[in-house]
Amino acid sequence: GIQVEQSPPDLILQEGANSTLRCNFSDSVNNLQWFHQNPWGQLINLFYIPSGTKQNGRLSATTVATERYSLLYISSSQTTDSGVYFCAVYPGGGADGLTFGKGTHLIIQP
Amino acid sequence: KAGVTQTPRYLIKTRGQQVTLSCSPISGHRSVSWYQQTPGQGLQFLFEYFSETQRNKGNFPGRFSGRQFSNSRSEMNVSTLELGDSALYLCASSLDRGENTEAFFGQGTRLTVV
Numbered sequence: 001g002i003q004v005e006q007s008p009p010d011l012i013l014q015e016g017a018n019s020t021l022r023c024n025f026s027d028s029v030n031n032l033q034w035f036h037q038n039p040w041g042q043l044i045n046l047f048y049i050p051s052g053t054k055q056n057g058r059l060s061a062t063t064v065a066t067e068r069y070s071l072l073y074i075s076s077s078q079t080t081d082s083g084v085y086f087c088a089v090y091p092g093g094g095a096d097g098l099t100f101g102k103g104t105h106l107i108i109q110p
Numbered sequence: 111k112a113g114v115t116q117t118p119r120y121l122i123k124t125r126g127q128q129v130t131l132s133c134s135p136i137s138g139h140r141s142v143s144w145y146q147q148t149p150g151q152g153l154q155f156l157f158e159y160f161s162e163t164q165r166n167k168g169n170f171p172g173r174f175s176g177r178q179f180s181n182s183r184s185e186m187n188v189s190t191l192e193l194g195d196s197a198l199y200l201c202a203s204s205l206d207r208g209e210n211t212e213a214f215f216g217q218g219t220r221l222t223v224v
Contacts, residue, residue, distance in 0.1 A: 030210070031210075041218045097158050098143070098208065
């Protein structure tokens with residue numbers, strides 16, 4: 001099946017810093033989503049981005065499907081940005097549901 | 111518009127018992143998928159239902175089953191519980207088939223098997 005790799009696995013930053021999270025996938029995909037998992041376990045939708053670039057406030061994302069990667073940018077980090085960020089892809093062919101990466105654990109220190 | 115609702119939120123079961131989890135999707139959504147999250151294996155796909163039919167199934171034993179009702183609500187069942195079934199079970203709702211649209215997740219059911 002498709003492989004999804006996220007980097008870095010852990011990231012510790014000071015409040016106000018910028019960060020870039022990366023997601024590489026091994027095959028063509030039908031869709032790609034970025035999520036933030038809150039401390040209670042719920043996955044919060046950040047972006048649905050099979051290709052192109054989107055922005056939402058301090059967050060933006062870019063997916064280059066032909067090169068099989070996606071980037072999530074967080075600017076001017078706040079402590080509330082802490083948590084685990086997941087990239088998930090739906091493989092081309094429509095099988096197997098969303099395949100998740102292992103996540104990036106982000107800690108923003110005051 | 112209400113989000114995806116999962117019940118119960120927490121559950122403690124004994125090894126060998128069976129359990130049923132429920133998921134109510136966003137109104138108008140026809141696809142429901144289930145995922146298991148454990149510290150060791152991460153988030154793994156269990157199965158997807160669309161219009162009351164199971165479309166896809168992940169690599170899980172037959173003890174894991176599910177169904178979808180005509181109102182799109184879904185249940186998953188785990189029989190003969192094992193300690194390793196302790197996990198956070200997440201349900202996702204999509205307007206259309208999973209590969210075509212954005213998935214929205216519920217708050218999850220945290221199952222502990224003792």
